[in-house]
Amino acid sequence: MACISSGKNFVALLDLHPNLSRPSVFGIVIGKTDVRGFPDRKNFGSERYTFSFTIRDSPAYFINAFAWGKEEYIKSLSESFRVGDCVIIENPLVQTKDTEREEKFNPTTPSYYKLLISEVHSVVQIRASCEVEPSLLSLLHLPTKESHDYYSLSDIVENGQSLDGKVINVLAAVRLVGEPKCFTTSDRRKGQRCEVKLFDESVSSFTMICWDNESIQLAESWVPRETVIFASDVRINYDNFRNSMVATVISKTIITANPDTQEANILSCCVREYGETGVLDEESDEQARVQSIVDVYTVRQLKVKASQLEDKTSAVFGIVYAYLSTLNVDADIGKIVRNRCSRCRRLINESNTCTYCFCNDMSSDSNKSVITSFDLQVDLTDHTGTLHSCNLSGNVAQEALGCKVDQFLTLTEEQKTALKWTLLLERSKIYLKMFLSPSGRNGLRVTLLSCKTADPVEANQSMSRPGNICN
Template identity: 30%
Template sequence: MSGVCKQALRSLHPGMQNAFVIGVIVNSFNMKTIDATRTRYNNGDRGVWTFTLRDSEEDSINVTVWGSEQFIRRLSSNFRIGNVVEVINPKVLERRPDDRSEIFVPSVSSACSLTVNEGNALVQIHDAPTRAKYEPLLMLPIKKLTGLRTLKCIFENLEALRDQYVDVLVVVTFISDVRNVMTRDGRSIKFRTFEAVDGSTDKAVSLMLWENEWIERAASWEPKRIVLLLVDARVAYDNFRKKIVLSIVRKTMITENPDIPQCTAMRNTILQYCNNDIMSENFVTPNPDTITSVMTIQQISEKLNKKPKQGERIQFATILKAYVMDMNVESLSPAILLTRWFVCSLFSPPSKVIADNQDSCMNLECPSGNGTRVPLNVMSLNFKVNLKDNTGYLIGCRLFGDVAERVLGCTANEFQAMILPQRTELKWRLALEKCDVRLHVLGPTATFPNAIYNILSICRIQEDDDTEDTEDNELINNFVSNDY
């Protein structure tokens, strides 16, 4: 292999000899094994591994490595996304647009592809100071983003977009554990699901990761903090879910926290509606203004009682027209006022509730906990609300934090200073009134065995007396006479 010379990806042409390229691995597929009986010379099982390489903001190429199963297994496990590598003496082949294999690899800028054959070419780590210029390429979009779509647009046009590829920017809100599924030919393969939102709609998209590299990388994703750019995600019919969905496929390129202005803006948009709540780490609070679905309590219950598909969980937002039957603002329980470490929440959210006998954080990674900053604790309102409509009850809905302050018209500190009659007066601003209640509903999980009904807003519905429902009037009269 003497005589190889370094080439930029943009300078490659089909048939080039002694090529030598350097770049950062931005995508990697699971290796595949080919049975020896299917190979030309029947000389043992073969393996194949494909990855995507990039050496500049504009230039990228797909690389396919062939060899013995042992060689490919070792190579694919030694090189990871983010590694800067040298590809020495590969075959430089022309890409053909009509080649069916093109739909199973990411779209790249190069008109060529590289093939590495065991014994004739090499892939090795580029261990030199110049690797620093390649590493930032991992956070740049693989192409110009001229057609980003919102989830709202995709959800509203699923049929029209069917079998098309779309680019979308989302914030991860939930990551599942790794699961296994058996294929029809008896193989056990791993997958991991995650949920994501973009603030354009109250709905979250559920996506599956099948490639081992991305399954492992997802383990370190921090919900609400990790933004993903999905280039060439596919809108297609899912036989497993029996509906048209947005999916991550082999052609999809994932960029974590891409270095684009939209990334920070989207993360801030999502965080704007998230309470610093010990439960909110498991889901992201949607913008109540994006909620359009109207449901009854019976419909909410029916949806919660449906068994979710493997890898999915029940989570939705809805508008409920219901009466506020009770609110525990008169409770003597200390749980209605929660004190949290404010500074800690800025460094390792969500912030945690502190005990009465603690006045600062015990987390040494927090500036307040390690003594470099004065402790600063904040108080939050935390109420339980019971709702009723013609179809049933919802008991123990959560009214928390800033939402509770807006609904009651007072801060947590002002509420703490109130005497009981003043708190009772707050309650009767909404009690037995029919309201527009925006709810975020999370089905039972391993962490929280009971469904969570998170109230995002409550607004009284102004109705004339003659339009009041007779059954509701009777219900309220009985409620007042029996309990008040």
């Protein structure tokens, strides 16, 4: 399968058994744990060290390997490769595994065996990805569980504490990877933890916690709002501090990034849709971002900043004190309120049917529904100019208009016009995000993160204070 070493006869993982003499195997590393030390029972006062990893050589077969030895050897071996690398293992001990005991703490594998690697008898070689056939690298995108065997985030939230302590599979997109935080335990052991925020079609933010260095390093390779993960065997617990369910990466967990499955492809479409529409910018945890925005701009300064944006990954966050100079809440309802599919987040047709082929190829429509939300285009004007076609949607629009969608739909035309002129006459304090977007006006998209009536004194002070207005 892989062009990795000429002249060697590798044993497929499927064909391994304990009676083989000096076997050599190869595979792609799909999971890995941290190095741990244990008291050596044979040598009082000394320690033995170990770590484990999981390798795969075919879609159907993967196996756990355990390396044991002295501290220097084990740490050096562990640091020599990561998840995603190809390894060759020469002369491992093939041993029948105790399925019930070992799979309680290690990844579940289809093999009846496990590999034991020792410093004296075994050799582990690492091969660069350029030496490996694409068919082997593609195994990194195949989940170790059935593609439909997972909980959605809404399933977890709705089941609540009934899932407390359970080990399950999760399919979700990465919203944010937090900064790793160091800590010291009561027995003076140092550790790290990292919080990853996940989301899917139904839940905008869900916490997954990584406690070990290997999973943290893996998480740091994910691209927020682009990467989709299939996390096999994560533990779900109720967090009293957060008053919500959280997922934890454990020694059993194997995480597949950007899985090549139909379910993951549909979620990927949602992720792209979110990125294009700015849906995520209006959700609740964006308020933390809003609170961190302090730079005040005029419209003219924002236009200058826009001209300096280099690519779609860069953005400008700022505050502008401006009037809503265009707010067509009395226009055709189709230009104010949009219906989207709850699964793929694409716009649906007049018969409330999703026409996206991948979404409709799913076997069950039981989790699909119609999501109705505000989707307005507004103009922002101050004494220096106007920003056209800014996006005011979702919860931010509800807050600005002072009503929910269902309430808005009951208003008469006269009431909508009165609402419009009430808002047009007030200066607003607006927090916004500005970024490049091919679908936006002039290739630019401006999304309102918050829009509230401005305090006149605060507005005058901020606008007149040179240090607060970015030049």
